[in-house]
Structure formats: C-alpha cells, structure tokens
Amino acid sequence: MTTTPDETPGRQAGPSRRAFLTGSGAALGALALPGTTGVAAAAPARTGPLRLTHGVVTGDVTATSAQVWARGSGPGRAQLVYGTDPNRVRAGRSRHTGSAPLDEARDFTVQVPLTGLEPATRYHYAVRLHDKGEPVQGPIASFTTAPADDDPRDVLFTWGGDIGQGLGNPPPFPAFSSMLTQDPAFFIFNGDTIYADSTTAVGGAATTLPQYWAKYKENRTDGHFQSLASRVPLIVNWDDHEVANDFRGPDEPLMPIGRQAFHEYWPLSVGPEQIYRSLRWGREVEVFVLDGRQYADPLEAPDGPDKSLLGREQRDWLIRGVTRSTATWKVLVTSSPLSILRSVNPPQDDYVSYEHELGLILDAFRTAQVANFVWLTADVHWGQAIEYPERGFWEFVGSPIGANPRKVSRPLSPTFGPQERFLQLNQRLYGSVLASAAARTLTVDLRDEGGTSIYQVVIPGR
Numbered sequence: 001m002t003t004t005p006d007e008t009p010g011r012q013a014g015p016s017r018r019a020f021l022t023g024s025g026a027a028l029g030a031l032a033l034p035g036t037t038g039v040a041a042a043a044p045a046r047t048g049p050l051r052l053t054h055g056v057v058t059g060d061v062t063a064t065s066a067q068v069w070a071r072g073s074g075p076g077r078a079q080l081v082y083g084t085d086p087n088r089v090r091a092g093r094s095r096h097t098g099s100a101p102l103d104e105a106r107d108f109t110v111q112v113p114l115t116g117l118e119p120a121t122r123y124h125y126a127v128r129l130h131d132k133g134e135p136v137q138g139p140i141a142s143f144t145t146a147p148a149d150d151d152p153r154d155v156l157f158t159w160g161g162d163i164g165q166g167l168g169n170p171p172p173f174p175a176f177s178s179m180l181t182q183d184p185a186f187f188i189f190n191g192d193t194i195y196a197d198s199t200t201a202v203g204g205a206a207t208t209l210p211q212y213w214a215k216y217k218e219n220r221t222d223g224h225f226q227s228l229a230s231r232v233p234l235i236v237n238w239d240d241h242e243v244a245n246d247f248r249g250p251d252e253p254l255m256p257i258g259r260q261a262f263h264e265y266w267p268l269s270v271g272p273e274q275i276y277r278s279l280r281w282g283r284e285v286e287v288f289v290l291d292g293r294q295y296a297d298p299l300e301a302p303d304g305p306d307k308s309l310l311g312r313e314q315r316d317w318l319i320r321g322v323t324r325s326t327a328t329w330k331v332l333v334t335s336s337p338l339s340i341l342r343s344v345n346p347p348q349d350d351y352v353s354y355e356h357e358l359g360l361i362l363d364a365f366r367t368a369q370v371a372n373f374v375w376l377t378a379d380v381h382w383g384q385a386i387e388y389p390e391r392g393f394w395e396f397v398g399s400p401i402g403a404n405p406r407k408v409s410r411p412l413s414p415t416f417g418p419q420e421r422f423l424q425l426n427q428r429l430y431g432s433v434l435a436s437a438a439a440r441t442l443t444v445d446l447r448d449e450g451g452t453s454i455y456q457v458v459i460p461g462r
C-alpha cells in the first residue's frame with residue numbers, strides 16, 4: 001500500500017525509483033541479470049566450513065509433501081536427512097534426499113522437495129551440506145504434515161503480514177515467538193515480507209536481484225522468525241513491497257526480478273512465475289492464496305467487466321476451487337483488504353478499485369450456495385474485523401507484525417455492506433484461527449505481539 005513519508009522514517013534517500021526507471025536503457029537492461037553485484041548485497045567471502053546462514057523454512061506442506069528452503073554460506077551442495085525419529089535423523093541414519101547445488105546465481109539458496117510423506121505425521125529433518133570436505137549437518141528442524149482430506153481434526157493456524165519497514169522496524173519481531181507458543185499447524189505470511197522499496201540497514205530501494213536478496217536476508221536474521229520456521233510450516237503470499245510500492249505487474253519493470261527473488265527466498269509449491277495456489281488441511285480447512293499483484297489491470301481504468309485485479313485465469317480458478325471445495329471452511333488469503341476506502345483520487349491499489357470483479361466472485365459464491373468462507377487480509381497496518389451480513393462472511397485484517405502501526409483508519413466502501421465489528425490502531429498484531437470440528441465453529445482472534453487476544457469472535461458454521 002502507499003506509504004506516506006511521515007510513516008516511513010528514513011525512506012529512500014537519493015534518486016527515486018521512478019527516476020532510476022526512467023533512466024538509461026543500459027541501467028534497465030542490467031536489472032534482469034542474475035548475479036548482478038550490488039554494493040550492499042555482495043556475497044561475503046566465505047570463511048570456515050560451509051554452513052547454513054539463515055536457518056531453514058518449510059513451506060506449502062500438504063498431507064504427503066513439503067518444500068524446504070535453506071541457504072549455504074558458499075558454493076556446494078545440500079541434501080536433507082529426514083524421518084520421524086529425531087535421534088536417527090540427528091545421527092544421519094535416516095532417509096535422505098538427493099543433493100541440490102548451492103549456486104551463486106541463486107545467492108546460495110536451495111529448495112528441496114520432500115514427497116511420499118504420511119499425513120498428520122511429525123517429521124524431523126536436517127540439512128546436510130557438502131563441499132570438498134566432510135559433509136556438515138545442520139540442526140534438527142521439524143514440521144507436521146497436513147491431515148488427510150477426510151480427517152476431521154481441529155486446525156489452529158496464524159496469519160499476519162508486514163515486517164521490516166524502513167529503518168524504524170528492523171528485527172527482532174517477537175510476534176513470531178508468540179505464534180510459536182500457540183503451536184499452530186501453519187503460519188500464513190500474507191505479504192510485505194520485506195520492504196524492498198524503502199531504505200533499511202542494508203541499503204536503499206532495491207533495483208537489482210542482489211539488493212532484493214539482501215532485504216530478505218536482513219529480515220531472516222530474526223531469531224524469533226527462525227525459531228518459528230524451524231517448527232511451523234509457512235504459506236507465503238506477496239504484496240506490493242516485495243517489488244515496489246503499489247506496483248501492478250503488467251506495468252512494473254521490476255516485477256520479474258522481485259518475483260524471482262520472492263521465489264528464491266520463500267518455499268512455494270508453485271513457480272517460477274505463479275504465486276496463487278490452494279492448500280488443504282484435513283476436512284476442516286482449505287486455504288486459497290490470491291495474487292493481487294502481478295495480473296492487475298491499470299488502476300486508472302474505469303471499473304467494470306473489463307477490469308480485473310486477479311486476471312481472468314486466477315479468478316476462474318478461485319471461483320471453481322471455492323465452489324467445489326469439500327472443506328468445511330474456505331479461507332481466502334489476500335494481502336489487500338476488500339472494502340477499506342483509502343483514496344478514490346488517485347485510485348487505490350486493491351479491491352475497492354476493482355469492485356466489479358469482487359462482485360462477480362461473491363455472486364458466484366452465492367449462486368453456488370458456498371457457506372463458511374472468510375477472508376484474511378493485512379497490508380493496512382491496523383487490525384480490524386469486518387462482517388458482511390448481507391453476504392454471509394467476515395474479513396479479518398491482521399497487521400502489522402513488524403512495521404509501523406497506523407494511528408488513523410479509513411472508512412469502508414459501502415458496496416458489499418461491510419460492518420466494522422472491531423478496530424485496533426497503533427499496535428503491532430497478528431491473528432489466529434481455530435477451526436473446531438466438533439463444535440463446527442471458526443474462532444478468530446486478533447492478538448497483540450505478545451500473543452494476548454485483543455478481540456475474539458466465534459463464527460458458527462452452516
């Protein structure tokens with residue numbers, strides 16, 4: 001979302017991003033080169049044995065698979081040792097994957113898929129790094145696979161967005177440790193996982209791939225985050241600040257390298273260009289992650305049937321997926337709120353400027369009699385619970401985990417009949433959701449960064 005200068009201390013010094021982009025063609029051509037060396041992001045000369053630099057991250061876990069991210073301190077190869085017995089994994093006497101290269105062209109990051117897993121099972125794993133010497137095995141991490149689609153067990157998960165904005169919000173981010181104490185099945189990281197376009201300790205606005213990498217590494221030094229990610233799988237979405245403020249894919253020259261860096265630093269089960277996807281968690285929950293960025297039509301176009309935020313393909317996929325889902329609860333994850341009316345002129349970069357399309361989606365749900373869906377959003381840097389009684393759903397805003405909280409909210413666009421039930425300004429926060437199979441309810445909490453609930457609603461299932 002748009003950040004105003006007073007809310008972003010130390011915001012980009014020197015030439016603006018636009019000034020850069022309208023500069024020489026040679027400069028633009030250099031943007032797309034993998035391995036371009038930026039001053040702030042140059043790979044450090046390796047000293048000592050090959051090692052992990054930023055912990056591990058497990059992502060997009062299903063009932064039978066997982067994706068593991070790691071980064072080495074230099075060139076070499078990485079493989080996973082994994083299994084259900086931590087002692088055997090620790091001793092290196094367990095199953096192992098093939099090895100994958102740690103290449104400078106990917107900033108020595110690697111993603112290793114695990115397949116053939118058992119549902120609802122806790123797996124332990126360690127990354128084993130190889131270079132010329134003896135293999136070095138990293139610490140043990142773990143995750144639990146999703147229950148099978150017909151398994152009626154309760155599901156607790158957390159969500160939130162927005163960390164590391166400008167010089168005023170460096171790590172640590174204690175909310176991640178608060179989440180860990182809840183032992184969630186997964187954490188939905190709903191965008192603005194970096195602020196690529198603001199000045200942080202590693203430099204100004206990113207315009208080269210190494211500069212994007214540096215923003216990810218900066219946030220990933222956080223011990224709270226590393227602890228969470230070593231035990232809880234992530235489902236990661238992006239928003240504008242993974243590329244540039246308020247960008248829309250088709251007219252943003254930096255989009256391809258921002259997207260590349262996002263895929264290199266987050267473990268997604270889709271790629272290399274796709275971000276939207278769905279993930280099932282037992283009988284109770286299916287999560288639909290929406291990409292509201294890379295396919296969006298120009299904001300300035302008049303709203304109507306020819307204007308799309310999601311792009312026709314993603315919109316059709318969403319309607320098909322939600323209307324056919326057999327999960328009790330359909331959880332729609334989008335970084336952009338649905339009705340928060342920040343600005344009409346100039347138009348703002350989320351659903352308020354694309355209400356025709358949102359209406360199509362909601363009408364399709366109503367026609368198909370879809371029950372039990374909620375929207376989880378972030379981005380605006382306040383917490384909010386909004387009910388849409390005429391449409392039979394809720395929207396919850398869980399933000400910011402570690403960016404500037406806002407002091408003033410905005411009105412709601414009346415188009416879909418939103419009713420504000422709760423608002424929390426001026427505070428870092430996140431959300432948690434419990435789908436209870438026996439009670440057939442969805443309990444949603446907004447929590448301060450210490451984990452204390454500041455608002456709770458129990459939504460009865462239909």
Ligand SMILES: [Fe+2]
Nearest residue numbers: 162192379403
């Ligand atoms: Fe943000």
